[in-house]
Amino acid sequence: xxxxxxxGIAALPMPDLSRxxxxxxxASPHADHIQAHVGQWLQRFPLIGPHDARRTLCxxxxxxxxxxxxxAGPDGLFLCADLFLWLTAFDDTYGEATAAGSPAxxxxxxxxxxxxxxxxxxxxxxxxxxEALQDLLVRLRTRATTAQYLRVTGYxxxxxxxxxxxxxxxxxxDHVRMQDYRTMRPHTVLARTLIAVAEVVLRYELPEEARNxxxxxxxxxxxxxxxxxxxxxGSYARESAKGIPNSLNxxxxxxxxxxxxxxxxxxAASLLGEERAATARHGIGELTxxxxxxxxxxxxxxxxxxxxxxxxxxxxxxxxA
Numbered sequence: 600x601x602x603x604x605x606x607g608i609a610a611l612p613m614p615d616l617s618r619x620x621x622x623x624x625x626a627s628p629h630a631d632h633i634q635a636h637v638g639q640w641l642q643r644f645p646l647i648g649p650h651d652a653r654r655t656l657c658x659x660x661x662x663x664x665x666x667x668x669x670x671a672g673p674d675g676l677f678l679c680a681d682l683f684l685w686l687t688a689f690d691d692t693y694g695e696a697t698a699a700g701s702p703a704x705x706x707x708x709x710x711x712x713x714x715x716x717x718x719x720x721x722x723x724x725x726x727x728x729x730e731a732l733q734d735l736l737v738r739l740r741t742r743a744t745t746a747q748y749l750r751v752t753g754y755x756x757x758x759x760x761x762x763x764x765x766x767x768x769x770x771x772x773d774h775v776r777m778q779d780y781r782t783m784r785p786h787t788v789l790a791r792t793l794i795a796v797a798e799v800v801l802r803y804e805l806p807e808e809a810r811n812x813x814x815x816x817x818x819x820x821x822x823x824x825x826x827x828x829x830x831x832x833g834s835y836a837r838e839s840a841k842g843i844p845n846s847l848n849x850x851x852x853x854x855x856x857x858x859x860x861x862x863x864x865x866x867a868a869s870l871l872g873e874e875r876a877a878t879a880r881h882g883i884g885e886l887t888x889x890x891x892x893x894x895x896x897x898x899x900x901x902x903x904x905x906x907x908x909x910x911x912x913x914x915x916x917x918x919x920a
């Protein structure tokens with residue numbers, strides 16, 4: 600039976616992932632330490648204003664990262680949590696609706712970030728976001744190999760471009776093609792960056808031949824796609840409650856493409872999530888069964904990343920309109 604939630608939108612069922620990624624999901628024993636650390640890091644770099652918003656963001660980042668890399672050591676978890684927090688706070692502060700009316704300030708902010716990513720030094724006057732990013736890059740460079748550092752910073756540029764792309768299309772989502780949206784979504788939901796960070800946090804490195812193999816690319820793509828679908832399903836009601844029923848969201852694009860109602864579009868998105876989950880599960884199984892220790896480690900990382908996104912959509916940050 601379909602119920603109605605407090606936003607006035609029908610509470611439609613999420614994808615059934617009980618066979619592909621059944622819970623409960625393992626979590627790091629360092630979750631409380633991560634939360635304490637990110638709270639202290641935000642005191643050093645005040646990226647978020649109101650106390651309630653800061654507390655909610657610290658909670659979802661800390662417990663999400665604890666499920667993303669449950670076997671990692673504290674230092675790797677702290678780095679990943681701070682990076683995820685920085686990206687989320689940057690998007691909340693400079694992207695989304697803030698930049699939709701006038702993207703010029705966002706362009707200037709991203710320009711400064713690109714300087715930092717390229718040179719390691721800010722171009723001029725700094726603010727807490729510049730200082731926090733510089734801190735992250737120093738720690739990343741210390742922990743990662745040269746190839747890993749370049750890979751992660753490359754994906755960070757992709758995320759920054761994705762934030763700008765999203766802001767540009769936010770007020771006129773009808774101009775966005777489904778193919779373009781699905782190409783960009785794994786970056787704006789940070790899944791591709793997390794996949795790249797996994798090797799740094801868990802201290803392994805895929806051989807280039809394995810990294811470029813069809814098996815790895817398909818498994819990574821399926822996990823990244825699943826992350827985007829789940830995020831869109833979880834956030835659609837919240838976006839609609841803000842008065843954006845035709846938001847830049849997979850549900851809205853399916854409604855337009857198929858000329859259908861919300862339940863039909865939601866069901867189609869849920870089915871897509873189940874299909875991508877099944878593909879991810881198959882790919883992870885193939886990598887796990889290989890005779891390569893790095894491939895098996897990568898498979899474990901992909902599985903826990905998928906599980907963390909499944910966990911995320913039940914968090915208060917997504918339930919709260």
